[in-house]
Amino acid sequence: xxxxxxxxxxVLFLIFLPFALxxxxxxxxxxxxxxxxxxxxxxxxxxxxxxxxxxxMALQKKLFWPDADPDRRVAALxxxxxxxxxxxxxxxxxxxxxxxxxxxxxxxxxLSYYR
Numbered sequence: 715x716x717x718x719x720x721x722x723x724x725v726l727f728l729i730f731l732p733f734a735l736x737x738x739x740x741x742x743x744x745x746x747x748x749x750x751x752x753x754x755x756x757x758x759x760x761x762x763x764x765x766x767x768x769x770x771m772a773l774q775k776k777l778f779w780p781d782a783d784p785d786r787r788v789a790a791l792x793x794x795x796x797x798x799x800x801x802x803x804x805x806x807x808x809x810x811x812x813x814x815x816x817x818x819x820x821x822x823x824x825l826s827y828y829r
Contacts, residue, residue: 718776718780721777725777728758732751732755732758733755736751736752749814752806756803756805756806757803758803759800759802759806760799760800760807762796763795763798763799763801764796764800766795766796766799767797770790770792770793770796771789772784774789
């Protein structure tokens with residue numbers, strides 16, 4: 715297995731992990747594990763959107779299609795997808811951060827409510 719294949723599997727695992735944990739912990743109730751996973755999910759969308767906007771040509775060459783030349787039309791589509799992920803990630807990240815700052819000024823007491 716080449717390094718590129720390993721990196722792809724690691725990236726896919728890191729992308730899939732918050733989705734899977736969010737589903738698992740949503741079954742158990744709205745505890746701190748659920749909201750922590752939602753926080754990381756939105757942070758992941760925020761950073762992924764930024765990467766798609768800033769490096770669309772490099773991502774085509776390095777991750778998606780290593781043997782083909784980067785195409786500007788695909789780069790434009792990746793940038794539009796990045797703007798979408800950036801908007802969703804920013805909205806969710808800011809709302810969860812605002813909620814934690816308003817409701818959980820003392821983290822120790824906030825986490826004790828979710829036990």
